[in-house]
Amino acid sequence: MDHTNLPENTKLENEKEPIPEEDAKPENAERREFMIKAGSVCLGGVVAIPPIAAGIAVLMDPLRRKQGDADFTRVTLLDALPEDGTPKKFTIYADKQDAWNKFPNTAIGAIYLCRKSDGKIDAFNVVCPHLGCAVVFRESERDYYCPCHNSAFDLETGTQAPDSPSARGLDSLEVKVENEGEVWVKFQNFQPGIADKKAIV
Numbered sequence: 001m002d003h004t005n006l007p008e009n010t011k012l013e014n015e016k017e018p019i020p021e022e023d024a025k026p027e028n029a030e031r032r033e034f035m036i037k038a039g040s041v042c043l044g045g046v047v048a049i050p051p052i053a054a055g056i057a058v059l060m061d062p063l064r065r066k067q068g069d070a071d072f073t074r075v076t077l078l079d080a081l082p083e084d085g086t087p088k089k090f091t092i093y094a095d096k097q098d099a100w101n102k103f104p105n106t107a108i109g110a111i112y113l114c115r116k117s118d119g120k121i122d123a124f125n126v127v128c129p130h131l132g133c134a135v136v137f138r139e140s141e142r143d144y145y146c147p148c149h150n151s152a153f154d155l156e157t158g159t160q161a162p163d164s165p166s167a168r169g170l171d172s173l174e175v176k177v178e179n180e181g182e183v184w185v186k187f188q189n190f191q192p193g194i195a196d197k198k199a200i201v
């Protein structure tokens, strides 16, 4: 093609823009490349923040949950309890959880259930309120007995004997019967060694 008749300053098709003299210097090219890389790193960091934050929230979640949940636990059936007032011991199972792990169906304590002649049910935590040993039902004396310091507790009320070193009687628990004979207990542990019945949460 004859270009001789084109006006001055007319660009030809496919003719490349000349690189400005300033940008063509090696140091400017390096600086431009550095700025592009730095921008990419910053953008990558911003994009990564939400997943990292979500991960931390999941890890921290157990810490925010309430521990020592004191809901009722289904323990047994009414028919399984002797009608003559003899107490029967039951292990309590529940899902346990610490800050990071969950332990399903774990033994968390034990109770005595006692069915009275009037149909009422008493429940006592087996933990001795003196220093935390386990009491046992003593058939010969018809009472509860702690072998650690020879301490007796009344079968009906859980009250400690006069010579007991315990500052309070056995810790009673809330009981309810539902669904035509299911015995449910609100299991709790209480702080030993003090006169007040103070739940451990």
Ligand code: FES
Binding pocket: 128, 129, 130, 131, 132, 133, 146, 147, 148, 149, 150, 151, 165, 166
């Ligand atoms: S621990 Fe039971 S009487 Fe001391």
